[in-house]
Amino acid sequence: MLYNISMKTLKFKLYQHKRNRFIKRSINAAGIIYNHCIALHKRYYRMWGKHLNCIKLQSHIAKLRKRTSFWQSVGSQAVQDICQRIEKAYQLFFKHNKKGVRPPGFKKVRKYKSFTLKQAGYKFLGGNKVKIGNRTYQFWKSREIEGTVKTLTIKRTPLGELFMVVVVDEGSKPKIEVKTGKIAGFDFGLKTFLTCSDGTTIVSPQFLKQSLTLVTKSCCHHSRKIRGSSNRERARKNLVRKYEDISNRRRDWFWKLAHELTDRFDVLCFETLNLKGMQRLWGRKISDLANGYVCSNLRMDCQK
Numbered sequence: 001m002l003y004n005i006s007m008k009t010l011k012f013k014l015y016q017h018k019r020n021r022f023i024k025r026s027i028n029a030a031g032i033i034y035n036h037c038i039a040l041h042k043r044y045y046r047m048w049g050k051h052l053n054c055i056k057l058q059s060h061i062a063k064l065r066k067r068t069s070f071w072q073s074v075g076s077q078a079v080q081d082i083c084q085r086i087e088k089a090y091q092l093f094f095k096h097n098k099k100g101v102r103p104p105g106f107k108k109v110r111k112y113k114s115f116t117l118k119q120a121g122y123k124f125l126g127g128n129k130v131k132i133g134n135r136t137y138q139f140w141k142s143r144e145i146e147g148t149v150k151t152l153t154i155k156r157t158p159l160g161e162l163f164m165v166v167v168v169d170e171g172s173k174p175k176i177e178v179k180t181g182k183i184a185g186f187d188f189g190l191k192t193f194l195t196c197s198d199g200t201t202i203v204s205p206q207f208l209k210q211s212l213t214l215v216t217k218s219c220c221h222h223s224r225k226i227r228g229s230s231n232r233e234r235a236r237k238n239l240v241r242k243y244e245d246i247s248n249r250r251r252d253w254f255w256k257l258a259h260e261l262t263d264r265f266d267v268l269c270f271e272t273l274n275l276k277g278m279q280r281l282w283g284r285k286i287s288d289l290a291n292g293y294v295c296s297n298l299r300m301d302c303q304k
Contacts, residue, residue, distance in 0.1 A: 006170045008147070012139040014154075014162040019135055026073045026133075027156050031112030033061065033071060034082050038106055041086065051094075054087040075121035075133065082115070100276065114155040122152045130164065139164050147171060158240045184261075185269040188291050190282065205253060207246045208288040215242050250290060 014020065037057060044052040058080055065071045065079060089104040123131040128141040132154070147170040155163045185197040193204035208215070218239040225232035261268060278286045 007150070008168045008170055010143065010145060010166045010168060012141060012164045012166070014164055015138040015140070016161075017137070019137065020162055022073070022135055023132065023137070023154055023162055024156060024160070026075075026078075027112055027115060027154065028109050029070055029074045030078060030082060030115040031107060031109035033065075033074060033079060034086070034112065035106050035109070036064075037061065037083060037086050038104060041090070051090060054083050057086075058083045073133075074115060075117055077117045077119055077121050078115040081118060111158075112156075114153050116151055116153045118151050124149070157244070159237055159244070180264065180266050182265045183267040183269070184265040187271060188273060188289075190285060190289075193289060202257070204289050205249075206288050207249045207253075208284065211242060211246055215239070215246075218242050254290070 014023075040057065040060070041052050044050065061079055061083065062076070065074075065076070071079075086104055093101050093103040095101075117132070121133065124145065125131055125136065128138050129136055130139060130152075131137075132152075145166060145168060147168040149166055150169050151167045153165040153167075155165060157163070187195045189195060192201040194202040196202070218235070222232065222235040222239050225235050273291055275286065275291060278291075
């Protein structure tokens with residue numbers, strides 16, 4: 001019998017509470033640390049002409065973290081993860097810089113999204129409670145957490161809502177193979193989203209195009225407000241809700257499409273696309289079709 005090691009990602013929403021401001025404060029501190037690491041990388045390369053080693057960067061940030069109380073709101077595991085993510089981004093830049101990959105740059109602190117804890121800094125207390133740092137938070141437990149928790153990530157949306165993303169190792173499980181004996185090839189298109197080798201076609205709903213009028217009105221409403229005013233912030237959140245609605249509908253449709261195709265066929269073959277070049281030619285049309293997103297959903301669905 002064949003076995004495969006399965007990793008599952010679970011997403012839970014945290015309850016709205018006053019103590020959530022401590023998590024948001026930690027995310028802001030993580031954004032400041034990220035920008036400081038980027039500045040150190042640029043300065044080190046300008047002075048010595050070399051790439052800053054990740055271990056040296058981690059030890060330097062650990063010393064600075066002891067002196068700054070604000071930085072201590074971020075766990076040591078999260079700080080190490082920030083340094084490792086910057087290191088991976090630079091490695092991709094050095095490897096694929098001729099293909100248009102850019103080095104990591106500075107980010108606005110208020111737009112910084114998340115921090116990740118790997119081995120320590122969190123503890124599940126049973127039920128729907130989790131302890132992050134020294135404080136306990138509640139989350140909407142829509143499903144049981146089964147297996148070994150590998151990482152815990154706290155994410156902040158543009159609306160200010162907090163989500164907890166948990167990566168779980170379920171161990172070795174028997175690999176179940178459902179064989180239909182069918183192989184299909186798919187071709188992406190602008191008029192027809194997918195054309196199957198058996199002649200069937202799939203048309204994309206184009207959710208952005210459906211809601212373009214509402215998005216345009218919200219953008220105009222937001223641009224007329226005075227910068228820094230509460231009315232402008234209210235209009236910004238209204239605009240973000242419009243985009244989140246489009247994203248949620250598109251994600252739901254893609255997951256249903258992925259389940260349908262993986263149930264019908266054993267092997268799925270797709271063409272390789274230059275999405276950046278296509279976006280330069282057709283712009284919003286390609287972004288609305290989201291070709292890369294459907295391929296990633298299909299890969300994740302095939303691994304289940």
